[in-house]
Amino acid sequence: MKKAIATILALTMSIGILAGCSTPSNSSSKSTSSPTASVKDPTQDKTPVTLRVQWWGGDDRHAATLKAIAAFQKKYPWITIKPEYAGWDGFKDKVTTQISGGTAADVLQINYDWIATFSKDGKGFYDLEKLNKIIDLTNWDETSLKFGRSNGVLNAIPVSNTGRSLFYNKTTFDKLGVAIPTSWDSLIEAGKQFKAKDPTKYPFDLDTGTGFTGLYLAVVYEQQKTGKEFLSQDGKLGMSADELKDALDFYKTLEDNHVIRTQKQRMNDGGETALYQTSKFIDGSVAGFLEWSSSVGKFETVLTKNKNKQELVLGELPILKDAKMNGWFIKPSLLFAINGKTKYPEQSALFLNWLLNDPESSKLLGSTRGIPSSKAALAALQGSKDLEGNSYKATEQIANSKPSVISPYMENTTLNKLYKTAIESVSYGKSDTTQASQTLFDKMNSALKDIVKK
């Protein structure tokens, strides 16, 4: 009897060990299953299917997407969509774990630089061109689609283009009688006027939480001044330590002239909370910010849903009088990809096509993911309020200036930490701009060597 029990135990334990021994599956292992000669038509095959769809965003995007999903499920009732959504903070960490563990969703919203990380060889995500009978790829021109390619393979579809623009709380500016800034000088002037009229209020803010925003404005300024690209497409730092010092000096000028709060004060006021969720933004004390046109909606909703309704306006892009280049940035705001190991590529493609191209979906989604570059979606939005709002205006504004495409390495986590350190050390006074810029220069170069060679 005891022998039998001992054997059972031994067997159970060994199965346990073997089960735990499997190595994390590589995303480069056969991702696209043997391509069937003909792709099944998902509108005909009515076997019940559950798809997991994942995205990040603010509340406005969540609400709109959930409505669009409900409409899809009405049309295709045998496909159940399980939505998985959250804010941006920590999203990439979660997806990294999921992808390396093989538990990622079927349809994923991904960021521009994730293709370089997760699919260097192009096999990390499903080849969308294999599904072109279901997804109408003619809605995008190649200049858009190329952002979603890796090694020539179409890994993802860019939903819209975006860049950071300056937005202002017009209500606060009017109350203080200050003009909305239109240039670098008038921005600094606004800081001085705010300080004189009501020092508890600030005309602008740079949210260092995400790392790059803090440095973004200074980099744009420096690019205009020098005509040199901060970071090239293939990951080379294009500015010298001196030029970085000049950029950090400009950042310091913004702090010194009461244009933005010092880092210490920002931390004090709202800690690590995102700007649009802090009380200082909601009550209008911080009256301006730098944000992607594709996600300005979350700021707008906060201000307009308030009891004291406040007005948000788009400011002009400051350009130096003798600027050597436009300096402002554009990037694909976000892309949608299909999990390379999904069990239901056709149904996923059906959903994706519907989400991005269907007129009903486009109207429901509006500008919550920016102004869509899909021709079908854009056509559906003609005449709607979305093509009048701040998101649309900002997208047009960036597209019409002569922006540079952001390097896919710009938002790399390691580099983000370096940008944040540089800004913080200058703001807290730990180092002067010469030291901080030299450190930034050296550390960026060594980090890039590491990142790019991967």
Next chain:
Amino acid sequence: MTNATVEKQLSPAKVKKDHYALGESKYLGLLYIAPWILGFLVFTLYPIVASLVLSFTDCNLITAPGFVGIENYTSMFSDDTFKTSLTVTFEYVLLEVPLKIIISLMVAMILNMKLKGINFFRTTFYIPSILGSNVAIAVLWKFIFQSDGLINQVIGLFGAQPVSWFGEQFPALMTIVLLRVWEFGSTMIIFLAALKSLPQDVYEAAAVDGCTKVKRFFKITIPLLSPTIFFNFVMQLISAFQEFNAPYLITKGGPENGTYLLPMYIYDMTFGQYKMGYASAMSWILFIIIMIFTALTFKYSKYWVFYSDEGQGDN
């Protein structure tokens, strides 16, 4: 004289049975804990061994790992962020552990008194530790420590200057320390149980000799409680070194890496910079550090921990 021979002499009738009826098997115990053993092997032992192996590779979560020897360990010496992180972790442990023990003990002493409705207070004081490493609590902490948040408002009522909680390193560290100290419940309950089981005759003898309350506390209560203090100290030390939730959720390691505790750095290294090999190496260094401190605590415990039934205190 072995136990076996003694047993044989005392009870010759007891024959070693080869067969047991079902329910009496020697291995029944093992069967009962088999689920735990399985869980331990899969969720604890396997990851521990795996992380040791990974610490000698350049695993990056995406491509297959390659062996790099002790490179991960040696590069720690030139990693400034690692040194900062380690320093900050030590500062945190130095602040949090003594504070938690002292406050738990104080509250346990108060709750030991025979007051009306004392049970209500015991429950209330225990509630924070049930809420535990709750994300919601951490988010709440973020809001009450803002410059115009609840804490500063209360401080203002007493006429003091508002504190820049998240703007400076020490106050930011204190917000994390306070979060964990606020969860003193389980430590306190252990002290309370120990206090209740203290022998009363010692106190009576001291009272007869005219012992003051203060002397009584330091010369009787503390030594009698020393095994419990020792236990709580070791447990708190081990968990304090592994603090992750609080800095991750509340301060994100800021300001200027002032609250960038090592577990958080390890996490960032894995999921932010995809250097799981290096992160695994750091985890093992953290493990060794915790081991050293625990070992030191055990070694020096003989100088201040008195076990009443083993007479270990007379050297």
